[in-house]
Amino acid sequence: MEHMGIEPGRIQFSWVSSAESTKFVDVVNEVTATVKKLGPSNNFVKTKVKVA
Amino acid sequence: MVAYTDKIKEISRRLLKECQVEMVIGFRKGTLPMMNEPCFVKNPEDVDQLVWDSNCGINLANYLTNRGEKIGIIAKGCDSRNIVTHIIENKIKREQLVIIGVPCDGMIDRRRIIRMYSEEILEVEETGGKIIVKGADFEDTLKKADVLQQNCAVCIHRNPVIHDELVADPVAEQKDVDRYADIREIEAMDPEQKWDYFENLLSACIRCYACRNACPLCYCPTCFVDESRPQWVGKSQNPMDVRTFHFLRAFHCAGRCTDCGACERACPVGINMRVFTKKLEKDSFEQFGWEAGLSLDERPPLDTYKPGDPDDFIK
Ligand code: SF4
Ligand code: SF4
Numbered sequence: 001m002e003h004m005g006i007e008p009g010r011i012q013f014s015w016v017s018s019a020e021s022t023k024f025v026d027v028v029n030e031v032t033a034t035v036k037k038l039g040p041s042n043n044f045v046k047t048k049v050k051v052a
Numbered sequence: 053m054v055a056y057t058d059k060i061k062e063i064s065r066r067l068l069k070e071c072q073v074e075m076v077i078g079f080r081k082g083t084l085p086m087m088n089e090p091c092f093v094k095n096p097e098d099v100d101q102l103v104w105d106s107n108c109g110i111n112l113a114n115y116l117t118n119r120g121e122k123i124g125i126i127a128k129g130c131d132s133r134n135i136v137t138h139i140i141e142n143k144i145k146r147e148q149l150v151i152i153g154v155p156c157d158g159m160i161d162r163r164r165i166i167r168m169y170s171e172e173i174l175e176v177e178e179t180g181g182k183i184i185v186k187g188a189d190f191e192d193t194l195k196k197a198d199v200l201q202q203n204c205a206v207c208i209h210r211n212p213v214i215h216d217e218l219v220a221d222p223v224a225e226q227k228d229v230d231r232y233a234d235i236r237e238i239e240a241m242d243p244e245q246k247w248d249y250f251e252n253l254l255s256a257c258i259r260c261y262a263c264r265n266a267c268p269l270c271y272c273p274t275c276f277v278d279e280s281r282p283q284w285v286g287k288s289q290n291p292m293d294v295r296t297f298h299f300l301r302a303f304h305c306a307g308r309c310t311d312c313g314a315c316e317r318a319c320p321v322g323i324n325m326r327v328f329t330k331k332l333e334k335d336s337f338e339q340f341g342w343e344a345g346l347s348l349d350e351r352p353p354l355d356t357y358k359p360g361d362p363d364d365f366i367k
Contacts, residue, residue, distance in 0.1 A: 002243070002246075003239070004328070005245075005247025005250060006243065006247075007243045013366045013367065014366055015367075030367075043247050044292060044295075045292070
């Protein structure tokens, strides 16, 4: 995905076991923080076709 | 090339006469110059239509999917690797095949040659590394090495990896070719440039799916783009839909693509969509040391687990 221009950090992978609740919270916080820093995604947005 | 053609005819005739195979899949002359077409020969009397030259870029492994009969198939290096992939993926059985291997020295890039001349090309001949192009009132000689298809110019598996017959002695493999220069160029761009590069690349795509149809890897009974319940991807010309088709197609070929170039060759508008699949081919090579279709005995990296598999993308 990064190859075609999605900013690094917008897509993230992690492995969280159902027993690792604290890790889950950390991961969510980290992901949201990184994505917020990147700002709204302007690419990969499908705009509706305008009908007159 | 004439020697190759004669040998192919001779082997095919023998295989059909001795009933070793029910049909031979090969090439015959197309109706336009530089456009050979696949051909299915079932009778020994018909083998004379078979030809071999530098316009046999279509990947014949594409025609093996789920066939039941015994088949003789002409295979250059990349075709043979796709045949291996087909066997590994249970799309055909090794016992069903008589593989007629053709050591290949590359296919020529039809589009590039057409672009070189303002007039229409009516005839193209080749002799010993030279391509002779003829039009209504011109004639020109090109060096074949200068007009190879991009993927052939950087190919390092020209000889068939499996074969039962071989039409000629193996050719020398190319050494020291830089296979990924184009991909590294894209990798060096920043996200915005990458985005624009692909936007530009795909802007002409008409979503005819010729690239998918030409590819031997794309054999699903219903492709994800054709499915409507559920509909995975929009069917419009919207750039987002087009891009989604392209990157998902590429992902489906990850670790399987042999960079045979059949997809690029098939595109009516001349898009080099190989920059998607080739990135994944490069990743397979760099991260898993994998090149698709080289051996029947090894499972592809994406359907096995090895303790050493790279996992630093997982947090
Ligand atoms: S994706 Fe293109 S280059 Fe790769 S195997 Fe399919 S047709 Fe060949
Ligand atoms: S063959 Fe070309 S135009 Fe057709 S879907 Fe593929 S890239 Fe688009």
